Structures are given as C-alpha cells and as structure tokens.
Amino acid sequence: MEFDRRSFLKLGGAACLPLMFPGVRTWALDEQTASRAALGDRILILVELQGGNDGLNTVIPYRDERYKELRPKIAVPDSKIIALGNHLGMNDALSPLADAWEAGEASWILGLGYPQPNRSHFRSIEIWETGSDSDEELRDGWLSRLIQGAARDPGRAADGIVLGGGDAGPFYGGSTRVIHLDDPVSFARQARAVPDIARGEDARKALRHLLDVQKDVKRAAQVIEEKRAGAPKHGVKFPTTRFGKRCEIAASLVTAAVPCPLIKLSHGGFDTHTDQPRRHPRLLAELAAGLAALRKALMASGDWDRVLISTYSEFGRRARENGNQGTDHGTAAPHLWMGGQVKGGLAGAQPDLG
Template structure:
C-alpha cells in the first residue's frame, strides 16, 4: 500500500493498560470526509480541540479546593487537603498541591477553572454517565453517535484537513458512531514501542486534494498520559500539515477513588498537570498554542463527604479546566455550596456540561453548536473574541 493511501491515526494505551484506538474519517461518500490539502500554502494553522477524559469520576473538591470553607474540612477530616499545602488561586480557592505545573498557565490568564459542571439529571452508573457525556444528551435521551462525531460531520463540510484521534482508551467515546465504518474498512497494526509510532503519512504533493480509498489505523502501546501526549504530537500535529485541524481525545484512567484516595488522586492530578504543561510548551514551540483548546471532562464528580475507606462515592457536579491561547483565564461558576448538598451527598449542578461543548463548537470552532448538540445550549464566556 502506498504512503498516500494511508489516512492518519495512532493511539496510546492508558496507565490501566487498556488498549486505545485512533480513528480516521471514513470515505468521502459516507458524509464525513477527511482531507489533507495537498500543496496548500499560506493557510492559517489548523485548530486543535484536545479533550482530556478523567475516567472514573474525578473528585472536583480535592482538585480545586474551597480551602476557606470550614465545611469542606468538616466533611473530609481524613482526605481534605491541608490549608498550608494548597496552591491558592484567590482568597477562597486553590489547586491541589500536585498541580503546581498549572500555575504558570493560570498566571498567564490562559486557564479557566469552571466550577459546578455536570449533568442536571445525574446518574450513578459509570456506563450511563459516560454515555451521556460522550453523546451530549439529556439523561432521559439515548443516542448512539458521539458529539464530536456530529461536529466532524459539520466541520468537514468546510473542506479543511481534519485528523481525529483517541489515545488511551479502547472505547470510542465522543467518536461513537464515527468509528464503526472505519473499523469495518480499516486494518489494524500493532506497535509495542511508543517511540516507534510514526508520523502520519501525508498525501504526496501533486496527488490531488482528497484522500480516498482504504482507511488504516495504527495501535500503539504506551503506559502514561505523557506517552499518549507524545504520540499525539508526533502523529496528529507533527505528522500533518500545519493547517490540518485536529480533534484529539486523551484518557487518563483511575479516578474512581472509593478508597485510599489521597495518594492515588495526587499521582493522577500530577500527571494531568504535567501533561497539560507539556502540551502548552510543545504546542507553543510549534506555533499552534493560539489555535488550541484543551478541555477536561469526567462522567461525574465525587460525594462531598468522605467514606470510611478514605475515599469518596460517585457524586454530582465537579470542576473542570479549559485552557488554550485564546482562553480568558479566571474562575467561572459558583463556589461549592455545601448547604445545597442533596440527600445522596452530591453537590448541585450549576453549569450544564454541554455548555462547555457549545463553547468549543461555537466560539472556538465556529460551528453551529445548536445543530451539533440538537438543542439550544448557550456557550460560556471563556474565550477572547
């Protein structure tokens, strides 16, 4: 098979050793076209949407800490982060001490901390909650197609080069529905050394504008988020022309902290912060940071009260991060109101998670967010115009 007959994609497995898959768009006739514009010059850098999945349900209260609220310490006598260890963002809110690598992004005004994010009608099941977030549906609506899949259908109509990839999970997630045809058409290869992950094979100059024919995927084994990031940079960013757009999902697993949370959670948050700092540094060096939007998501938060095992149960709203060169940094949403915790111990949802998606789709990607989400969802004022 000639180099030009390959579309992009590579994947990296998460620390939990689940095998990921990376997806290239199906043939143009399928209605979701991927194209690499041969010979194009003078194009602006393509936009990169990078989603970081905190798989298992991240504890937002120990990620962004309401250290000035005594109720936080009363509810979490054994797992609360001590006041003298937190990294203050303002007089009431702080980052977990393992997230020091994010402080420069905050100081530069390129990190948005969005509090109280969740599904209004939350669900305690990992499977169903993940499905809701991946499809951007209401809790009582069942869909099969991921929200990024729907976005790519609209995005590709602009005839831009698009690379879509998932690293760190075998599940299609927000690419659901986009991958079935690819996997039917494609062939799998296995590379056990992440350093051997190749660059994407771009179309040769002079061979025309549209890539069609067989779709190929590549599967790469890698143990950490950093390895996944390296593979993503090597394949989706360095392996395509600068004007190629990208939709990337990175999965960091292990956030289902029912027991022994402090040590486990600190290690995961350290990986997350260092990974985001790496992305910022490397994309800045490549001249792509201004056109990158990074967004975290997780199927739910954790309970406000700790359990007897020094952990937390599945909960409600949580805090998420949005960062990038166009981000209007700061704290958004209301601080946790412990007086509003429900009978199950969950914090109330203040911001519909789909508002994060609407922000990425509308103000950032310039797509019709309502058409993708199939509902009128307002974006958040997180980006500079």
C-alpha cells in the same frame, strides 16, 4: 456566569473561535455555527479523567469550614493548596500548571454537571459523550454530530484521533473517521502491512465499507508518517508516565501539522473509593506534568494559540468522605480549559456544601 454541561460542550465545539473566559459572549452557539467553526485550523484536545475525578480535592474551597467537616481524613491541608482567588485553591499536585494559570491561559469551569445526574460510570460517561439529557438515549457522540454537520474536508488524515486507551466517545458515530493509535510509528508499519484488496463490481455493501475503511486507514497512516517526518523539533522532555507519553504523541501530531481537528487522550484511575490521600495527588501530578509539557511543546512550535485542551469526566465525587479514606460517586465537578486563546480565571459557580 453559570455553566451547565451542554453550554460547556457547545463552547468546546467552537474551539476554533477566540475563547473569552470568564464572561463568555459566544457560548450560546447553535450547531450550525459550531460546525462552521470546526472547519478552521484549530484543534480540540479532550482529556478524559476516567473513573470520576474528585472535584473538591482538585479545586478546593479551603476557607469553607464545611469542607473540612465533611472530609476530616482526606481534606487537602492548607499547606498543599495554591490560592486561585474567591476563597478557592488548586491542589498543589497541579503545580506544573501554575505557569499557564499565571499567564492567563488556564480556566477552571466550576460545578459542571447536568440535571437528574446518573451515578453509573457507564451511563454517565455516555450522557457526557453524546450530549444527551439524562433520560434520553443518543447513539452518536456530540462531536461526531458536529463534524457530520460540516462540509467534509478531504485533506484530513482523520476527523478524530484517539490516543492510548479509551473508546471514541464523543467522536463515535455516523461517517466520522476515527483513528485509534498507541504509537504513530507502529500504526504506520501495521497499515503498510495490510494487503490491498481489489474492488470488484459485485462487491457487497459490507465489503465496500471494509474497503473504504482500509483505504482511510492507509491514507491516514501515510499522512501521519509524512507529516511527522518533517516536523520541527520542540526540545521538550515529556514525563515517562503512560499519560505523559500520550501527551508527547499529541504534541507530535499537532506540531507536525497532521490535519485532524480532534484528539482524545485518557487518564485512568480516578475512581478513588479507597486510599484517596495517596492516590489522587499522584493522578493529578501526572495529569499536570503531561499537560505542562504539552503546552511548552506547542508554544515552542507556535501552535499554542490554535489549540484548546479540555478535561471531562463522568461525574465528580460526593462531598462527604466514606469510611475507607475515599469518596463515592457524586455529581458536578470543575473542569479545566487551557490554550493560548483562553482567557484565564474562574468561571461558573462553586457547589454549595450546605
């Protein structure tokens, strides 16, 4: 089955339904169905690969001679490729994910993109995060629209939590309640330090909005703090990288049963116009180490079956290397799904290199 970005996003929005990859039967979900699905106890963790990840050196068509012709200096050597089947292989910098792959809990969705692609970082990520057509301007994120179409759950700490750098992206817009935090302990301390403001009857609309936001932030901080205080210890050691720390916080939120269906992490540095043979494997290794530790923690806590992890990026890279041992902005690329309910394997279609 071939996938485009829109069907991929709809599948992600139905993250609390049992996922069947490859051979998806539930991919053509309407927004009403997806909204009902979002009310379950499942959690979608989005990982933004900022800058545009090079898909050809991530999932590699190593049997295709055209690949090596187009990339005489930056092609991944066969000795550093983990075979996946169908003449495709995974960069061995991603080897920490091999356990999930062998367990059938990881799926590579090949060739994800959209018609009339835009190679601007800012516009292309906007298209991905709003779910718009390339010639369409939408304000709200695609997950914000999904959440707003569902009944409000007053028990949630927030609708979405953004960890570390990056903006709200697909969570942005409408009445969606989004929390940004780098560290839950600091967040709780800062929220407690915000003084309460009396709400007068003559409060203007703007002030009422600020008071509502203040109330939401304080309540979210209290819920997160209380839940994390009683969370079981998973005993997993996370990488000390910036991305590894974000994965550790995500694990603490899920294992503590913090009521929030959407979590977003970011991993930056993928705009590899230069020095890609050195930079790209390091980025992939950091990604894989963080996600592998996150999987172990969620398995230890019994939460793995209710979580879907999905990567996304504004675009892939061009097939032909540039003159600086790097790659320039491209279009479609593979993306990774992981979770206890994911049926592993390859899905979609690998782009033709000509």
